Structures are given as structure tokens and as C-alpha cells.
Amino acid sequence: MQAVSLAFWGYFGACVTLDARRRSGRTGGMLFTLMALSMAVTCACVVQSGLPLVQTxxxxxxxxxxxxxxxxxxxxxxxxxxxxxxxxxMPGAALALVFPSVLQVPWQAPLEAAFFSTHALIAIAPLWRAAGGTLPMPAAAPRALAQCNLFAAFVYAVDRLLGVNYLFLLAAPPGTPLAFFESLGRIPYLLSLEAAAALCVGAMALAARGLARRPGTWYNPLARDSDPSGNAVR
Amino acid sequence: MGGRLIAADSAAGALYSLGPAGVRRAPLPGAAALCAHGAALYCASKREDVIWRLDARTLCPQALFAGGPNVTRLIASPGGETLYALCQDGDSVLALCARTGAPQMLARAGQQPRGMALDPTGRLLAVAGGGRCEALVLDARTLRLVRRVPLPGPAADVAFGGGMLYALHQAGETAGRVVALRARGGMAWSAPVPGLPGGLCAVPGGVLAGAEGVACLTRGGALWRAPMEGLCERVLAAQGRVLLSDALLGGVYALTPPRGGCEQLLPAQADDLLWYTDAP
Incomplete structure (x- = not known):
């Protein structure tokens, strides 16, 4: 299931990216519909299973x-x-696609299909934009990390209040390298999560820099028409 | 949703509209600089120092404002409420109310300035200072000077794109150079262009530079170069092609890079070009 899903979504992502490279912004509506459908299927499968909704x-x-x-x-x-x-x-979704962890529910096949499509569509979104001619700015990396920390702080408070484990802030998922850091104590565990996030952001900043150095291979500079109000790129 | 190329030819005193239906000619004495916002097309007249507001679809004049001496560039603010006119012979930038044509502000800008660009947020206005060998960045609301960037030669054009300010200047007798400047100051990269400098057009990830031909320049170097005879003074991107006007030999051309051919669209000597997309 995983290999087939990865092959299909890899091919789909390549087609979408190539299409965006030719003429940007045309497939947004179709991708939105697919994403909405994936999320609806996920919700339906979880609700049908009777699992506690607050925790899932x-x-x-x-x-x-x-x-x-x-x-x-x-x-x-x-x-x-x-x-x-x-x-x-993108890095989070890519990791989830490579190391999938799907809930066990009665409607397992639709949930797994929705899991792969949702994560693939998350990973495709920034590539679709980059292929349309808007490159990510390396300078935006610190802001993204700060936003991630703010989100984590909020989720930590919710986890403590509701007794749930979103973002795995209170306990490591079993069988992952994070379990080792958890055994060292709460602070080393949280620091290891922070380091993992910083590593992802750093790697993506390097990728953004690489894209800027070889722009022609990734996107079409003439994908967008000049603006009639004064030729600025909007 | 189709698009049309609108070209202004001051020598012939006409506007040309090239669309799928063919070429349409509308007489307008001294038609030079062009810009559009919504359904309105603005055209500065070199002959009478006025600015016309026309219906962009029919090219019928709707209103007439007082302009300035030899307006070579017109830009509309993102909201469409302000028009910026670059007066080459007045060495100044004029801000006008786009609805009534009432002058709002005037600022000195270089010596025989040739190019002007508004940043995508509409907050900064850059002017290529011509003979003063500098690019000026002005506050678009007040026209107050924000930054002065000295250049090694006469500045021909400026463009904003991707968080950069691009400036094209002369670098030697028959050579130009594009300089990419970061928003907070400092040069990011620069690249030479062969021939006298013409015009710039920002594209995603880089800039199209017109000189003796057109080059697509990015941080990593030139993506492609399309050499031509003449001087490409106005360059723009539309439907995957580069549209350009030759200021020396005359003619409006469409180029399909990197290996595509070059096709003459109009035999006119276009002062300015505009790609207008009709509302859906």
C-alpha cells in the first residue's frame, strides 16, 4: 500500500509541478478539492470508528x-x-509519508488512502508554488521556526489541559528514536524535538538557497504575465 | 481570459491594440507612456504634456489631465487611486489622483530620469536617475527620498521583484550592467549585458534586461540570452513570450526563449508597451 501510494502521489506531484511550471495558478481549485475530500474521508473514518474525537x-x-x-x-x-x-x-509530511503511522479503524483502507493523499498534497503545495515562479526566501526560515515554537507552546498548554498528546510533546511515539530522548527526561526530550525542527528548517533553507542558484531548471520565469500597472512582480 | 498587447507610438500619434481579433489602431497624438488599472488605460502624450484616461477595451478617451514635460513612464498604484508620472524633461516625479487628475505631489528625481518602478506593496517608488548615475528609492505616499543608490554609470531603468531592486546602468561605451540590490541595502549580484542599456522587466526569480537583445538574468547567472540588433527599450513578459520594442530600428517583436524564434508583431516605433488582460 505504501509503495503504491508513494509511486502514485510522486507521479501526480510531478505532473502538477510541471503543469505549474508551464502556466502557474491553474490547478489550485482541483488541488483544493482533493485536499478537502481527503480531510472529509479522514474525518468520516475516525468518526465511524468511535475513537475519542478530542484525542484524534x-x-x-x-x-x-x-x-x-x-x-x-x-x-x-x-x-x-x-x-x-x-x-x-513539507519536511513533516515527507517524514510522515516515509514513516506512516495510521490509526487502526474499521475503515482502514479509505483512511490509509486519505492519509497518503493528505500528506502528499501538503508536500506538493510549496512545490506547486515554487514551480509557478515564487521561490521560497531563505530569510523566512527563522520566522517559520518561531511560528512553530509558538504553535508548540499553545499545543503544550492544550495537551496539559486536556490530557492529550498532540505533537508528541508529552510522550514520544513508541518505537521511534524520540523514545531514547524521552528516557533522558522531559527537558532533553523537548530539546530534541526543538533540534529536530531546527534541523528540518535549516535543511529546507539550504534547499531554498539551492533553488535560487538554479532557478531555470525548477520554474519558468515567463510563467506570469507582466503587470499592466507597472511591470512589478506581484 | 485573453490578453492584448497595447503599444504607444508617439511618432505616428497612435495606440495599437494587438489581440486575437487582430490589430486595432486608435489615433492619439503624442501617445507615449502607458499603464492600466482595472478598465482604465492611462496614456501620457509627449506632444501636449497631458495624460489621457481611456477605456482599455475600446481605447476611447474618457478624461484628460494635465501631465508634465515629456512623461516617459506612468505607473498606477496597486489600489488604482494614484498615478505616478516620470517627467524626463522636468527631472521629476509627479503623483496625480487617478480619478480627477489633480496633482498631489512633485519630487525632484535625477537628471533626465528614464525609468521608474513601484514595489509590489505600493510603498516604495524607485527612479533610475539617468545622468546623475544613481537609483533613487522614494516613499510612494510622500515622494520623500528613502534611499539613494550610487551607480557606476548613467541609470537606464529600475524594476522591483522578489524582494530585490534591479537597476540597469551603462558600464562603458557600449555595455550595460544589471545590479540586484537587497531591500535593506547591499548588492546581491550583478551581471553584464552587451550593448547600450534599454529597459528592465522583473520576472519571478530574476529580471529581463533589454539592451542589444534580451537576457533573462538571475542570481545564478544568465538563464538565456537572445541577441538582436537595435536597442530593446521596453521589455515585458506575456503568455510565456517576451515582448519588446526596438528603439533604434523600430518594431515590436515577440520572442519565444530560449531557442524559439523572433516574430515581428508591429512595424511601429513603440515608446511603451503594455500587456492588458481583459476582465473575465
């Missing part, structure tokens, strides 16, 4: 938040959301 469906995991942001982004691309998705959404 609040958009307090990074990917849940990014899914909502990506859906809005496909309709109205903004620079702030673009950089958040580039620096945090």
Missing part, C-alpha cells in the same frame, strides 16, 4: 494544521503560509 481529530498535529493551511493556500496562496509549508509542512 483536533488540528493540533503539525500535519493537521498544515493540511488546513494547504487547503486555504491552494485557493489563496499567501507568502506567510507558503513559507510555513515550505519550512515545516
Amino acid at each position: 481529530l483536533l488540528p493540533l498535529h503539525l500535519c493537521s494544521l498544515c493540511a488546513l493551511l494547504a487547503a486555504a493556500f491552494y485557493l489563496h496562496p499567501t507568502n506567510g503560509v507558503y513559507h510555513f509549508l515550505w519550512y515545516l509542512g
Whole structure:
């Protein structure tokens, strides 16, 4: 299932990116519909399973938040959301695709399909924008990390209040390297999460720098028409 | 949703509109600088020092404002409420109310300034200071000087894009150079362009520089160069092609880079070009 899903969404992502490279902004509506459909299927599967909704469906995991942001982004691309998705959404979703962790529910097959499509569409969103001619700015990396920390602080408070474990801030997912850091104590564990986020953001900043050095291979500089009010790129 | 190329030819005293339906000619004495906002097209007349407001679809004049001496560039603010006119012979920038044409502000800008650009937020206005060998960044609301960037040669044009200010200046007798300046000061990169400097057009990730031909320049170097005879004074991107006007030999051309051909669209000597997309 994982290999087939990755192959399909990899091909789909390449097609969308190439299309955006030719003429930017045309496929946003279609991608929004797919994302909305994926999220609806996920909700339906979880609700049908009878699992406690507070512990599973609040958009307090990074990917849940990014899914909502990506859906809005496909309709109205903004620079702030673009950089958040580039620096945090894309690496997070890519990790989830490589190391999937899906809830066990009666409707397992639709949930798994929705899991892969949601994460793939999160990862595709910033690539779709970059192929349309708007490169991510390396200078936006610190702001994305700060936004991530603010979000984590909010989620930590919610976790403590409701006794849930969104963003794995209170306990590490079993069987992952994070379990080792958790055994060292709360502070080393939280510091390891921070270091992982900083590593992701740093790696994506390097990727953004690399894109800027080889722009022609990634996007078409003539994908957008000049603005009639004075030729500025908007 | 189609688009049309609108070209102003001051020598012929006409505006040309090239669309899927063909070429349309509308007489307008001294038609030079162009810009558009919404359904309104603005055109400065070199002959009478006035600015016309026309219906962008029909090219019929709707209103007439007093302009300035030899307006070579017109820009509309993002909201469409203000028009900025670059008066080459007056060495100044004039801000006008786009609705009534009432003058709002006037600021000195270089010596025989040639190019002007408004940043995407509409807060900063850059002017290529011509013979003063500098690019000026003004506050678009007050026209107060924010930053002065000295350049090694006469400044031909400026453009904003991707958080950068691009300036094209002369660098030697028959050579130009594009300089990319960061928003907070400092040069990010620069690249030479062969021939006398013409015009700039910002594109995603870089800039199109017109000189003897057109080059697409980015931080990593030139993506492609399309050499031509003449001087490409106005350059713009539309529908995956580069549209340009030759100021020396005359003619408006469409170029399909990097290896595509060059096609003459109009035999006119266009002072300014504009890509207008009709409302859906």
C-alpha cells in the first residue's frame, strides 16, 4: 500500500509541478478539492470508528494544521503560509509519508488512502508554488521556526489541559528514536524535538538557497504575465 | 481570459491594440507612456504634456489631465487611486489622483530620469536617475527620498521583484550592467549585458534586461540570452513570450526563449508597451 501510494502521489506531484511550471495558478481549485475530500474521508473514518474525537481529530498535529493551511493556500496562496509549508509542512509530511503511522479503524483502507493523499498534497503545495515562479526566501526560515515554537507552546498548554498528546510533546511515539530522548527526561526530550525542527528548517533553507542558484531548471520565469500597472512582480 | 498587447507610438500619434481579433489602431497624438488599472488605460502624450484616461477595451478617451514635460513612464498604484508620472524633461516625479487628475505631489528625481518602478506593496517608488548615475528609492505616499543608490554609470531603468531592486546602468561605451540590490541595502549580484542599456522587466526569480537583445538574468547567472540588433527599450513578459520594442530600428517583436524564434508583431516605433488582460 505504501509503495503504491508513494509511486502514485510522486507521479501526480510531478505532473502538477510541471503543469505549474508551464502556466502557474491553474490547478489550485482541483488541488483544493482533493485536499478537502481527503480531510472529509479522514474525518468520516475516525468518526465511524468511535475513537475519542478530542484525542484524534483536533488540528493540533503539525500535519493537521498544515493540511488546513494547504487547503486555504491552494485557493489563496499567501507568502506567510507558503513559507510555513515550505519550512515545516513539507519536511513533516515527507517524514510522515516515509514513516506512516495510521490509526487502526474499521475503515482502514479509505483512511490509509486519505492519509497518503493528505500528506502528499501538503508536500506538493510549496512545490506547486515554487514551480509557478515564487521561490521560497531563505530569510523566512527563522520566522517559520518561531511560528512553530509558538504553535508548540499553545499545543503544550492544550495537551496539559486536556490530557492529550498532540505533537508528541508529552510522550514520544513508541518505537521511534524520540523514545531514547524521552528516557533522558522531559527537558532533553523537548530539546530534541526543538533540534529536530531546527534541523528540518535549516535543511529546507539550504534547499531554498539551492533553488535560487538554479532557478531555470525548477520554474519558468515567463510563467506570469507582466503587470499592466507597472511591470512589478506581484 | 485573453490578453492584448497595447503599444504607444508617439511618432505616428497612435495606440495599437494587438489581440486575437487582430490589430486595432486608435489615433492619439503624442501617445507615449502607458499603464492600466482595472478598465482604465492611462496614456501620457509627449506632444501636449497631458495624460489621457481611456477605456482599455475600446481605447476611447474618457478624461484628460494635465501631465508634465515629456512623461516617459506612468505607473498606477496597486489600489488604482494614484498615478505616478516620470517627467524626463522636468527631472521629476509627479503623483496625480487617478480619478480627477489633480496633482498631489512633485519630487525632484535625477537628471533626465528614464525609468521608474513601484514595489509590489505600493510603498516604495524607485527612479533610475539617468545622468546623475544613481537609483533613487522614494516613499510612494510622500515622494520623500528613502534611499539613494550610487551607480557606476548613467541609470537606464529600475524594476522591483522578489524582494530585490534591479537597476540597469551603462558600464562603458557600449555595455550595460544589471545590479540586484537587497531591500535593506547591499548588492546581491550583478551581471553584464552587451550593448547600450534599454529597459528592465522583473520576472519571478530574476529580471529581463533589454539592451542589444534580451537576457533573462538571475542570481545564478544568465538563464538565456537572445541577441538582436537595435536597442530593446521596453521589455515585458506575456503568455510565456517576451515582448519588446526596438528603439533604434523600430518594431515590436515577440520572442519565444530560449531557442524559439523572433516574430515581428508591429512595424511601429513603440515608446511603451503594455500587456492588458481583459476582465473575465
